[in-house]
Amino acid sequence: MKFKELCVLALDTDTVRRIARLARIRVPDDELPTLADELSRIMDWIEQLNAVDTSNIEPMTSVADIRLPQREDKVSDGNAPEKVLANAPDRQGNFFAVPKVVE
Amino acid sequence: MSELTRLTIAEARDALAAKKFTAEELAGAHIKAMEATRDLNAFVTETPEIAIERAKESDARRAKGNVAGGMDGIPTAVKDLFCTEGVQTTASSHILEGFIPTYESTVSMNLRKAGSVMLGKTNMDEFAMGSANITSYFGPVKNPWKLNDGKDRVPGGSSGGSAAAVAARAAMCATGSDTGGSIRQPAAFCGLVGLKPTYGRCSRWGMVAFASSLDQAGPMTRSVRDSAIMLQAMVSYDPKDSTMANEPIPDFEAALKGNIKGLKIGIPKEYRIDGMSKETETLWQIGIDWLKAAGAEPVEVSLPHTKDALATYYIVAPAEASSNLQRYDGVRYGLRVDADDLTDMYEKTRAAGFGREVRRRIMIGTYVLSAGYYDAYYVKAQKVRALIAREFAEAFKKADVLLTPTAPFPAFALGEKMDDPLQMYINDVFTVPASLAGLPAMSVPAGLSADGLPLGLHLIGKPFDEETLLRTSLAIEQAANFTTLPQLLRAGS
Numbered sequence: 001m002k003f004k005e006l007c008v009l010a011l012d013t014d015t016v017r018r019i020a021r022l023a024r025i026r027v028p029d030d031e032l033p034t035l036a037d038e039l040s041r042i043m044d045w046i047e048q049l050n051a052v053d054t055s056n057i058e059p060m061t062s063v064a065d066i067r068l069p070q071r072e073d074k075v076s077d078g079n080a081p082e083k084v085l086a087n088a089p090d091r092q093g094n095f096f097a098v099p100k101v102v103e
Numbered sequence: 104m105s106e107l108t109r110l111t112i113a114e115a116r117d118a119l120a121a122k123k124f125t126a127e128e129l130a131g132a133h134i135k136a137m138e139a140t141r142d143l144n145a146f147v148t149e150t151p152e153i154a155i156e157r158a159k160e161s162d163a164r165r166a167k168g169n170v171a172g173g174m175d176g177i178p179t180a181v182k183d184l185f186c187t188e189g190v191q192t193t194a195s196s197h198i199l200e201g202f203i204p205t206y207e208s209t210v211s212m213n214l215r216k217a218g219s220v221m222l223g224k225t226n227m228d229e230f231a232m233g234s235a236n237i238t239s240y241f242g243p244v245k246n247p248w249k250l251n252d253g254k255d256r257v258p259g260g261s262s263g264g265s266a267a268a269v270a271a272r273a274a275m276c277a278t279g280s281d282t283g284g285s286i287r288q289p290a291a292f293c294g295l296v297g298l299k300p301t302y303g304r305c306s307r308w309g310m311v312a313f314a315s316s317l318d319q320a321g322p323m324t325r326s327v328r329d330s331a332i333m334l335q336a337m338v339s340y341d342p343k344d345s346t347m348a349n350e351p352i353p354d355f356e357a358a359l360k361g362n363i364k365g366l367k368i369g370i371p372k373e374y375r376i377d378g379m380s381k382e383t384e385t386l387w388q389i390g391i392d393w394l395k396a397a398g399a400e401p402v403e404v405s406l407p408h409t410k411d412a413l414a415t416y417y418i419v420a421p422a423e424a425s426s427n428l429q430r431y432d433g434v435r436y437g438l439r440v441d442a443d444d445l446t447d448m449y450e451k452t453r454a455a456g457f458g459r460e461v462r463r464r465i466m467i468g469t470y471v472l473s474a475g476y477y478d479a480y481y482v483k484a485q486k487v488r489a490l491i492a493r494e495f496a497e498a499f500k501k502a503d504v505l506l507t508p509t510a511p512f513p514a515f516a517l518g519e520k521m522d523d524p525l526q527m528y529i530n531d532v533f534t535v536p537a538s539l540a541g542l543p544a545m546s547v548p549a550g551l552s553a554d555g556l557p558l559g560l561h562l563i564g565k566p567f568d569e570e571t572l573l574r575t576s577l578a579i580e581q582a583a584n585f586t587t588l589p590q591l592l593r594a595g596s
Contacts, residue, residue, distance in 0.1 A: 019469050019473070024446070024449040035466075039467060042417065042463075042524060046418060046480070049414050057486040057489050059486045062316075063346070063540075064303040066346070086203070087202055098445055099443060099444055101445050
């Protein structure tokens, strides 16, 4: 049911603007229509999965049939601020510096 | 000089052992070849000083009788998504330009410990998103295989720089990474052997992540034996990658000793797709005949959801990518575009730092994971993925290994198929299903198209059975006797 509704819903520019905002990628208004068209064509093509019967199929959550290993809860690494900060675009002391967040 | 660069790893290993030349001489010959083939744009960063230093260390080890193994002294190119300590690592993205890791990925560290000599970091599709190496911020890579029409061919992707470097004899081997075909398709386009191991065989730690449930490192070489030698040096159990399987590691080269008599070769009938070139189809049949002649038995198998694999992949991979690539925010490393507030900085940095295809995939991924669409797209795709994996498991009850073509057509000209992303995605139609199921798979050069471009055959194995994969590939290699050199290397050019 849901897929059918989506089928007729090509991605409009408002939706693309919303996705861009969620993805934190600035898209100028004049590029929205082209992008909407490209993304719509990809999503239209993906709609073919609608025809696959997946009733009673559990979604695959792990490729390898393994249990996540656990390690002892103790510090095994760290204390290397210079290494951590080596590529910082901006730093103050041992901190990453960013534009003011709190007024 | 050129003689040294024409050797396989196995030949160079034996000649180094026999003291016919030194690792330093071998490195020097490859540095010259790397410089002479710069027009291909195969490398983002060349590291000749590191190569010479490590080659000297290799010679010193050998002089003392402490050879580290088959890869000791072997000139190796490293795809630019393996973090290399002190050497720029970009994943061919503007957003990582200038990033110099303070640590080494497990796979490249393993190769270092095995004595391999790093020549440089190879160009690739940006964040490994592409099948033609045209999405790199550092420009496209050219395939050393050319035709007389004056057009350059793409090397395939995303490991296009690695493939071009090895095919051009500028490196003896290279690391690749494969998410949906990024080792195997460029190997096919450049006449190389490319192996994607089972998911969980090689550590992903220190690799720039694209889609974490699919990414897997593997060797790109000029022979099947070299593939076994290099793979051996890449694998290790690594607690830093929690999705690794702690499986016993076999002696891969020893696996080449057996034969394939009685082996059941599965031929998936659904791989006969529209749009496959006639010569690809013919070569596939020849491959079946070769394996039959070597004593194997072809059996038909059915993988009914093959046709849905690409669409499944283009939900799963972008979804994981949109999550993985959130880390590029201009705060801790890489590009920052300054702005007055934090959100503005994020948005401007990511718009400037990511290329068109990467932005497109992040947005698709964000969309299919967003509230209201998650079940309809992402969960649906994970269900189809489960079906695809189950069908492979069924097929492997009848067959020991599967044989298919690697790509539906040979390398296309730079500039073709670029306007329509869907056209580009078809490249991976035969490689993506095995990726979704986490299976080991490998491309072997098997012949030439009518106009003289390489074509590959593709083998898919059972989980953690790289040994059967390698042994079967060797049978194809021996039957195909693929010795043609890329046009770039032929006399006179």
